[in-house]
Amino acid sequence: MGWGAFIMIGKINHIAIVVPDIERSARKYHDVLGAKISSPIKLAEHGVRVIFVDLENSKIELMEPLGTDSPIAKFLQKNPLGGMHHICFEVKNIKEVILHLQKEGAGIIGDGEPKIGAHGLPVIFLYPKDFDGVLIELEEVRD
Amino acid sequence: MGWGAFIMIGKINHIAIVVPDIERSARKYHDVLGAKISSPIKLAEHGVRVIFVDLENSKIELMEPLGTDSPIAKFLQKNPLGGMHHICFEVKNIKEVILHLQKEGAGIIGDGEPKIGAHGLPVIFLYPKDFDGVLIELEEVRD
Numbered sequence: 001m002g003w004g005a006f007i008m009i010g011k012i013n014h015i016a017i018v019v020p021d022i023e024r025s026a027r028k029y030h031d032v033l034g035a036k037i038s039s040p041i042k043l044a045e046h047g048v049r050v051i052f053v054d055l056e057n058s059k060i061e062l063m064e065p066l067g068t069d070s071p072i073a074k075f076l077q078k079n080p081l082g083g084m085h086h087i088c089f090e091v092k093n094i095k096e097v098i099l100h101l102q103k104e105g106a107g108i109i110g111d112g113e114p115k116i117g118a119h120g121l122p123v124i125f126l127y128p129k130d131f132d133g134v135l136i137e138l139e140e141v142r143d
Numbered sequence: 144m145g146w147g148a149f150i151m152i153g154k155i156n157h158i159a160i161v162v163p164d165i166e167r168s169a170r171k172y173h174d175v176l177g178a179k180i181s182s183p184i185k186l187a188e189h190g191v192r193v194i195f196v197d198l199e200n201s202k203i204e205l206m207e208p209l210g211t212d213s214p215i216a217k218f219l220q221k222n223p224l225g226g227m228h229h230i231c232f233e234v235k236n237i238k239e240v241i242l243h244l245q246k247e248g249a250g251i252i253g254d255g256e257p258k259i260g261a262h263g264l265p266v267i268f269l270y271p272k273d274f275d276g277v278l279i280e281l282e283e284v285r286d
Contacts, residue, residue, distance in 0.1 A: 008177025011200040015158060015230060019275040028274065032247045033232070034151025055232070057154040057200040062275075082275030084227040087158060089176070089198070104175045131171065132162040132205075132225030 008097060009089040013139055014052075014061045018072045019082035022064040026051040029060070046118050047071055061118075086125070086135035094122045094140040106130055114140070151240060152232040156282050157195075157204045161215045162225035165207040169194040172203070189261050190214055204261075229268070229278035237265045237283035249273055257283070 019025040022040055029035040038052040047070035053060040063085065065073045075085060091097045094114050101108060109125040117123030117139055126136040162168040165183055172178040181195040190213035196203040206228065208216045218228060234240045237257045244251060252268040260266030260282055269279040 009198065012155070012158070012198055012203075015155070017275055017277055025275050032244065032249045032273075033279075034243070055152065055155055060230075079276055081272060082277070084230070084277055087203075087227070100177070101175065106175045129224060130175075132160055132168050133222055134160055134225070134227055136176075 008100065009091055009138070010141070011090045012058045013088040013090045013141065014059045015087055016061045016063055016085040016137075017082060018063050018065075018075050018079070018085045020064065020076060020080070022049055022051045022062045025062050025082070026053065029053045029062075042066065043118050047073075048118070050118065086137050088123075088137040088139050090141040091138045092140070092142070094124065094138065097138060097140075098124065101126075151243065152234055152281070153284070154233045155201045156231040156233045156284065157202045158230055159204045159206055159228040159280075160225060161206050161208075161218050161222070161228045163207065163219060163223070165192055165194045165205045168205045168225070169196065172196045172205075185209065186261050190216075191261070193261070229280050231266075231280040231282050233284040234281045235283070235285070237267065237281065240281060240283075241267065244269075 026037045030037050036054040038054065041050050043050060044066065047066050048063045049066050051062045053062065063072055065076060072085065076082065098108065098112065107127045107130060109127060114122035114124050119139065122140045124138050128135045169180045173180050179197040181197065184193050186193060187209065190209050191206045192209050194205045196205065206215055208219060215228065219225065241251065241255065241257070250270045250273060252270060257265035257267050262282065265283045267281050271278045
């Protein structure tokens with residue numbers, strides 16, 4: 001793996017914020033903070049609706065639960081105003097990353113296999129207890 | 144102000160994560176995630192010690208309380224593992240930004256005047272209740 005000089009995580013792909021109402025939140029980012037926002041996107045297979053706030057160097061993903069089985073419904077029950085949900089870092093080769101994580105004893109949520117994430121790319125999530133209470137997503141992004 | 148075509152917030156300058164022990168957390172970002180980390184920096188006047196995780200497009204600021212009056216001591220009591228504390232966006236002219244925020248009825252924490260932040264630049268903080276439970280810092284960065 002050439003570990004040492006090798007930098008594993010690249011860019012911050014996005015910061016995900018769970019909110020009760022993506023349109024209302026996006027309007028604030030647009031009107032109050034003067035940010036560029038996307039149209040709403042429905043991701044039925046992930047149980048969320050999202051709007052992106054496009055910033056110069058990265059983006060914020062505003063997420064709202066879709067359907068009763070939404071994986072973020074509980075988060076919103078615990079945090080009715082909303083809150084920061086996860087940070088997503090880009091990696092180049094998720095299979096190599098997983099091997100390294102296993103070697104370091106870092107836990108991967110689920111069965112350790114990458115899933116297809118909300119952007120159609122392979123992703124894994126790491127346990128918040130291993131990273132200061134912060135949920136980290138790693139997404140494979142090829143050049 | 145030329146509002147409309149004008150984009151107010153630019154880059155995500157950093158995401159701040161409060162942790163009990165910055166050295167231990169930084170070691171994980173380095174060893175497990177292969178990220179570049181800075182040396183620890185003591186910011187006595189802000190009641191914190193910090194280590195930066197330098198990513199390709201932005202950075203993470205790991206913060207640990209310094210002294211009994213640290214403004215982040217309470218956050219850590221409520222979140223003993225740590226957690227995401229705020230997002231900092233860059234702006235060009237903080238005085239114009241403040242005028243716009245006042246016009247939009249957005250609250251600024253404190254007396255509405257910019258303070259000198261941890262990086263020696265003028266900053267303001269916005270109320271989390273206005274932004275989905277997320278604490279937002281705006282930092283003036285000149286080209």
